[in-house]
Amino acid sequence: MLSREIVLEVKRLLDEDKHSQRQIASLLKVSRGSVNAIANNRRGLHGREPERQLQLFATRPSRCCKCGGYVYAPCLLCRAREYREREARLQKLARRVA
Known part of the structure; x- marks a missing residue:
C-alpha cells in the first residue's frame, strides 16, 4: 500500500497536468496502475500509516x-x-x- 504522502503527491502531479501518468509513476517509483486508479478516482486519497505505527x-x-x-x-x-x-x-x- 502506498503512503499517504505518495498518494497526495501523485494527485498533485496529476492536477498540474505537466506529466504523463507513466512519467509520474517513474518519478515516484509506483506502478502505472496505481497512478491510473488515482487519476480515475478508483482509489481514495487514503494511505498507509507512517512506519512507526507498523x-x-x-x-x-x-x-x-x-x-x-x-x-x-x-x-x-x-x-x-x-x-x-x-x-x-x-x-x-x-x-x-x-
Missing part, C-alpha cells in the same frame, strides 16, 4: 495504563476510543462552523 507488535504485551487490559502497546481499544472522541470533537466543531 511496528506496534515489536514489544511484549503489557498492561494498558488506561484500561488495564493485557495488550500490545498502544492499546487498540484505547486508540479506538481516542479516535471516536476526536471524530466527535471534529463533528461538533464542523456543526459550529456551519
Whole structure:
C-alpha cells in the first residue's frame, strides 16, 4: 500500500497536468496502475500509516495504563476510543462552523 504522502503527491502531479501518468509513476517509483486508479478516482486519497505505527507488535504485551487490559502497546481499544472522541470533537466543531 502506498503512503499517504505518495498518494497526495501523485494527485498533485496529476492536477498540474505537466506529466504523463507513466512519467509520474517513474518519478515516484509506483506502478502505472496505481497512478491510473488515482487519476480515475478508483482509489481514495487514503494511505498507509507512517512506519512507526507498523511496528506496534515489536514489544511484549503489557498492561494498558488506561484500561488495564493485557495488550500490545498502544492499546487498540484505547486508540479506538481516542479516535471516536476526536471524530466527535471534529463533528461538533464542523456543526459550529456551519
